[in-house]
Amino acid sequence: MTTTVFTGLGVVAPNGAGTEEFWSATLEGRSGIADITAFDASGYPARQAGEVRGFDPAAHLPNRLLPQTDRSTRFALTAAELALADGGVDPGALVDYDMGVITANAFGGFEFTHREFAKLWSKGPQFVSVYESFAWFYAVNTGQISIRHQLRGPGKALVAEQAGGLDALGHARRALRRGEAKLVVTGGADSALDPWGWAAQWSGGRVAASGEYRPFDRTASGHVPGEGAAILVLEDADAARGRGVSRVYGELAGQASTFDPPPGSPRPPALRRAVELALAEAGTAPAEVDVVFADSAGLPALDRGEAEALREVFGAHGVPVTAPKALTGRLHSAGGPLDVVAALLSLRDGVIPPTANTDDVPEEYGIDLVRKAPREARLSTALVLARGTGGFNSAAVVRTYDH
Amino acid sequence: MSDPTTTTMTLDDLRRILSESAGSEGGQLDGDILDTAFTELGYDSLALLETSAVIQREYGVEIPDKVATPRELLDSVNGSLPAAG
Known part of the structure; x- marks a missing residue:
């Protein structure tokens, strides 16, 4: 393949x-x-x-x-x-x-x-x-x-x-x-x-x-x-x-898109399913994911929903989470790709960029948000999430590539 | 803005309008381009449509679809304008 x-x-x-x-x-x-x-x-x-x-x-x-x-x-x-x-x-x-x-x-x-x-x-x-x-x-x-x-x-x-x-x-x-x-x-x-x-x-x-x-x-x-x-x-x-390429930033190992049920539906939101489908396509277990670049809506109801999906897949505090977009604002269709760029450079440099501005993460979110300063880590796999207004969810898995 | 009762349209007028409405790369419109096809100068049908719209606003004349070169365009415009004077 x-x-x-x-x-x-x-x-x-x-x-x-x-x-x-x-x-x-x-x-x-x-x-x-x-x-x-x-x-x-x-x-x-x-x-x-x-x-x-x-x-x-x-x-x-x-x-x-x-x-x-x-x-x-x-x-x-x-x-x-x-x-x-x-x-x-x-x-x-x-x-x-x-x-x-x-x-x-x-x-x-x-x-x-x-x-x-x-x-x-x-x-x-x-x-x-x-x-x-x-x-x-x-x-x-x-x-x-x-x-x-x-x-x-x-x-x-x-x-x-x-x-x-x-x-x-x-x-x-x-x-x-x-x-x-x-x-x-x-x-x-x-x-x-x-x-x-x-x-x-x-x-x-x-x-x-x-x-x-x-x-x-x-x-x-x-x-x-x-x-x-x-x-x-x-x-x-x-x-x-x-064609003689000497530098590869990483592999796009998996991607999946899902759509949320309508408001009031008894069915759960579909972000978690996007994560699971992307991981499955990549052949990656949750434990192998080293960092998550979160969608990070910045509204409590939506942040809570994303934190819940991450908890369900990775366990409470199960994976470092970050949102470098706090420094750029939400770039809409460019937001996910920009996070993929950041993820690839994180893999390259062995460092997770911090989430600026965030001081107080509610304990019940259960996420390990990287804050204040970059965190050095051995990284080989990153998950990038993006949600679009109206019910769109998308998840991408990138990982280091060995020739 | 040209005054249609006293002015004919010159090649320099056309150069300016082409540049403003569809852009131009350095030097591309210099020299003797009167008989060079617009397509060779890099202007597609949309660029000519935009150029024609500007000419129509400035000179009050419609450009037929089939003009292929600056000379044909200028002849068409100036042939439609009232005589100068």
């Missing part, structure tokens, strides 16, 4: 553009959360976000792509290029139909659409950019990455709020295992920090008005939204070896 390995990483995160910048910020506790600068948010009930500051799209993208891309797509294209470069992938030297693109997106192109809709109602339809036709669309990142780098293999787009990014990785793994591709550029990108996108986010009822994101804390009052992209190169291990 095909082994699927990560050979390239690309990150545009609020606390670091570039994989190593993000990773050092994560270990040193540097936060990307601050007052919103993209617009005047002073009149809104929530005013802090994990914004990617100082991002100059013209420095990263061909001029031709600027009139036709939303901010989220610019993040996706930038992260994809970083990942391909990091993986030493020269698409021109490989068979175009052997390379796919499978990405997730939760919001579409909010900022672009906000601007074009403002033209629509203030000036008329003839002033709306023709590029609005696709710049808003969830699948546009997959398409733009495919066109730019001439990757003509399987192309897919997943929409499952925060869970979508891990779902995309799972589909990439499936495409490789079915022999549909030898390499897939995969991950997620999202941004919705214009006034319209911001209204859509805080009106959902899960955003912390305080601007403080404290996963699993007794005082947790919501999350802080972020923006960014995390794109990875996932590859058939044999194909990677064939």
Whole structure:
């Protein structure tokens, strides 16, 4: 059976553009959360976000792509290029139909659409950019990455709020295992920090008005939204070896997605089942998991539910749990892939990044949350979880890869 | 914004509009491009649609779908404009 390995990483995160910048910020506790600068948010009930500051799209993208891309797509294209470069992938030297693109997106192109809709109602339809036709669309990142780098293999787009990014990785793994591709550029990108996108986010009822994101804390009052992209190169291990890849970050050993029953149903929530299915696919026993990168909703009811699923699978305090996303905010479809990047670097460096901001974890949660400082440990297997608003659950198992 | 009653559209006007509406890489629109196909210059049908929309707003004329080169486009626009003066 095909082994699927990560050979390239690309990150545009609020606390670091570039994989190593993000990773050092994560270990040193540097936060990307601050007052919103993209617009005047002073009149809104929530005013802090994990914004990617100082991002100059013209420095990263061909001029031709600027009139036709939303901010989220610019993040996706930038992260994809970083990942391909990091993986030493020269698409021109490989068979175009052997390379796919499978990405997730939760919001579409909010900022672009906000601007074009403002033209629509203030000036008329003839002033709306023709590029609005696709710049808003969830699948546009997959398409733009495919066109730019001439990757003509399987192309897919997943929409499952925060869970979508891990779902995309799972589909990439499936495409490789079915022999549909030898390499897939995969991950997620999202941004919705214009006034319209911001209204859509805080009106959902899960955003912390305080601007403080404290996963699993007794005082947790919501999350802080972020923006960014995390794109990875996932590859058939044999194909990677064939093109002379010397550095493999790790293996995507298993992934599973489940959907929660409707509110009021007597059936249990489905996060635990996603964990069990992903572990089963990886052939991994719970005792072999060395660290969990939790979804970490930052709302007591949801944190309690996640803690319960972890207790049921791993036992009370059975595995270290962490949430580096406290430093970035929730990146929606990019959140899961960014946690996978952090997990792979944890395996590489033998260190678990801490959960910033959280001081007081209720004893009844029964989780060993890594707090305050990085924790050194021998790590070979990590579990990454993501839940999307509306009932989506996704779990991914990554582990070290020995040639 | 050009004044359609007194102005003809020049190649430089077209360069500016192409650049603003569909982008351009350094130097790509320089030189004698009057008879170079838009597709060769890297502008697809969507880029031309966006360019045509801007020209229509600025000059008040519709561009037929079939123009393939800058010369054809300029002839089409200037042939539709009222005589200068």
